Amino acid sequence: MELVNLNFKELRRRKNMTQQEFADFLDIKRANVGAYEEGRAKPNFDVLTQLSEEFDLTLDALITKEISVMTERELEMHGRFDSTGKKLRVLSITVDEEENENIELVPVKAAAGYLSGYSDPEYIQDLPRFRLPMLPTGTYRAFEIKGDSMLPLQPGSIVIGEYVQNWEDLKDGHTYVILSQEDGVVYKRVFNRENGKPTITCQSDNPSYPPFEVHAKDILEIWKAKLFISQAEPKSNTSVSQGEMMKMLQKLQQQVMELKEN
Secondary structure, rough: OOHHHHHHHHHHHOOOOHHHHHHHOOOOOOOHHHHHHHHOOOOOOHHHHHHHHHOOEEEHHHHOOOHOOOHHHHHHOOOOOOOOOOOOOOOOOEOOOOEEEEEEOHHHHHHHHHHOOOOOHHHHHHOOOEEEEEOOOOOOEEEEEEOOOOOOOOOOOOEEEEEOOOOOOHHHOOOEEEEEOEEEEEEEEOOOOOOOOEEEEEEEEOOOOEEEEEEEHHEEEEEEEEEEEEOOOOOOOOOOHHHHHHHHHHHHHHHHHHHHHH
């Protein structure tokens, strides 16, 4: 049985409700409650959203943590509130006819609109969307990259990121798509996560671009890079210039002459 099913039953137990009472509480059928608790089906997004709101838990905690063994401190850390008391929003997503989550694509031309529409379900619904069955369970979004700040990743490449609920979970040296009030959508390598400051340092792989800091309060979304799609053909690292080739030939000719003389 998956964790989300165990958590569903645990939350009903904490409400001290029967299956019928919990079904009425969530406005679903009692048969669905039984199916969820027995592992014959998984709660859909609407039900998970209700649980998240009613019990002040993140969707990530409902899906990936075993609530029954979590301490009060752990429950607080995975609550829908950050360290400043600011309430965390529930992420807008789309699903297919079988309730599987889609991957929404944010093209370059839509990046500016995404800053204002990222929390609008209607805006998210209008984005192009697709599915990649080989990805593990999670919530993903795809972003088209512009510019050359992350070379050798070419402009126009697609970065598919997995949603990160808490920005404090970022890992030094890893790459993320970050949505912030000040900088909009950026794809960068993150550093300085252990300096104790409420900021992250974003660095480009192209040394021509200087690093910059983003304050925690300005962060709206974070997506950990998981997969890359590019139409550009990879450049060979073994290619040499014409000048380098001439030098190699001259050196080889010199070695041959020395061998003949010996």
